[in-house]
Amino acid sequence: xxxxxxxxxxxxxxxxxxxxxxxxxxxxxxxxxxxxxxxxxxxxxxxxxxxxxxxxxxxxxxxxxxxxxxxxxxxxxxxxxxxxxxxxxxxxxxxxxxxxxxxxxxxxxxxxxxxxxxxxxxxxxxxxxxxxxxxxxxxxxxxxxxxxxxxxxxxxxxxxxxxxxxxxxxxxxxxxxxxxxxxxxxxxxxxxxxxxxxxxxxxxxxxxxxxxxxxxxxxxxxxxxxxxxxxxxxxxxxxxxxxxxxxxxxxxxxxxxxxxxxxxxxxxxxxxxxxxxxxxxxxxxxxxxxxxxxxxxxxxxxxxxxxxxxxxxxxxxxxxxxxxxxxxxxxxxxxxxxxxxxxxxxxxxxxxxxxxxxxxxxxxxx
Numbered sequence: 001x002x003x004x005x006x007x008x009x010x011x012x013x014x015x016x017x018x019x020x021x022x023x024x025x026x027x028x029x030x031x032x033x034x035x036x037x038x039x040x041x042x043x044x045x046x047x048x049x050x051x052x053x054x055x056x057x058x059x060x061x062x063x064x065x066x067x068x069x070x071x072x073x074x075x076x077x078x079x080x081x082x083x084x085x086x087x088x089x090x091x092x093x094x095x096x097x098x099x100x101x102x103x104x105x106x107x108x109x110x111x112x113x114x115x116x117x118x119x120x121x122x123x124x125x126x127x128x129x130x131x132x133x134x135x136x137x138x139x140x141x142x143x144x145x146x147x148x149x150x151x152x153x154x155x156x157x158x159x160x161x162x163x164x165x166x167x168x169x170x171x172x173x174x175x176x177x178x179x180x181x182x183x184x185x186x187x188x189x190x191x192x193x194x195x196x197x198x199x200x201x202x203x204x205x206x207x208x209x210x211x212x213x214x215x216x217x218x219x220x221x222x223x224x225x226x227x228x229x230x231x232x233x234x235x236x237x238x239x240x241x242x243x244x245x246x247x248x249x250x251x252x253x254x255x256x257x258x259x260x261x262x263x264x265x266x267x268x269x270x271x272x273x274x275x276x277x278x279x280x281x282x283x284x285x286x287x288x289x290x291x292x293x294x295x296x297x298x299x300x301x302x303x304x305x306x307x308x309x310x311x312x313x314x315x316x317x318x319x320x321x322x323x324x325x326x327x328x329x330x331x332x333x334x335x336x337x338x339x340x341x342x343x344x345x346x347x348x349x350x351x352x353x354x355x356x357x358x359x360x361x362x363x364x365x366x
Contacts, residue, residue: 048072
């Protein structure tokens with residue numbers, strides 16, 4: 001993540017929030033009511049979602065209504081619902097609870113549907129309701145949504161009628177924390193991604209492609225059996241010395257009004273087959289150069305694709321005072337790559353594990 005863009009993003013978020021109300025909680029508690037045929041302790045079978053509802057962002061401080069049109073599996077005539085958690089009698093808690101969900105006897109706690117609608121309102125004292133008019137839908141009221149029991153699924157059962165001795169389906173009711181609003185760090189990350197795309201960051205693949213195109217232009221043949229390698233941790237470009245002439249200076253005349261910041265710490269490529277640099281700018285003659293020239297009193301401007309390399313620093317302009325005690329070279333930038341044969345590549349990779357078996361490969365310019 002880029003620190004500059006992150007700072008700007010955070011500053012914008014702070015500025016826009018100075019005179020606004022505190023942000024809403026991005027998480028809420030959500031209740032789910034599922035119906036399926038699975039008994040506790042048996043292999044899970046896919047269930048049917050009957051209803052879900054969210055607590056307010058302020059918390060689960062009031063009853064939650066779970067509305068659903070019908071049961072998906074049981075299809076009861078006069079449905080009866082019971083849950084294990086609200087059983088009070090010993091026999092209801094300990095006998096046949098995993099099959100009957102707390103309703104093996106008539107004295108266990110059961111919930112018959114209470115009709116409501118028209119002039120009758122929902123009564124929170126009764127958890128199970130059915131509409132008297134309209135679509136005859138059902139409502140289950142979670143009367144204590146703040147209770148910690150709801151963080152784990154609570155097992156219940158649906159009976160076809162009050163005279164049934166075996167449940168037609170099973171119910172599972174619980175709550176979980178869900179994200180309903182985007183997080184601040186998520187907004188920052190999305191902005192960072194957009195900035196990254198806009199800035200078109202450096203790509204090693206692009207560097208290799210440029211290097212391959214450059215190698216093809218030099219007239220090298222049979223590159224299909226070779227390996228073009230880049231070294232991580234090293235500068236991706238290197239400066240290659242060039243000759244210089246009057247025509248080169250003329251190409252840059254129309255660029256004098258443009259300004260470029262110097263580039264530091266640029267390595268210089270040394271051609272082992274050349275004993276001297278082809279052209280140098282310096283205040284004194286140098287034995288390292290085939291031709292040494294003193295820059296004129298005017299500032300020289302390098303044309304597109306060419307720079308002046310002075311002690312590891314690249315610049316587009318060159319003046320006489322800057323080369324009084326320095327050696328400056330006209331250079332171009334090329335990808336810093338190594339061309340290896342298949343055998344050299346195997347020896348190169350072998351050096352990662354055993355330098356005694358595989359010799360250090362011979363470097364090749366690319």
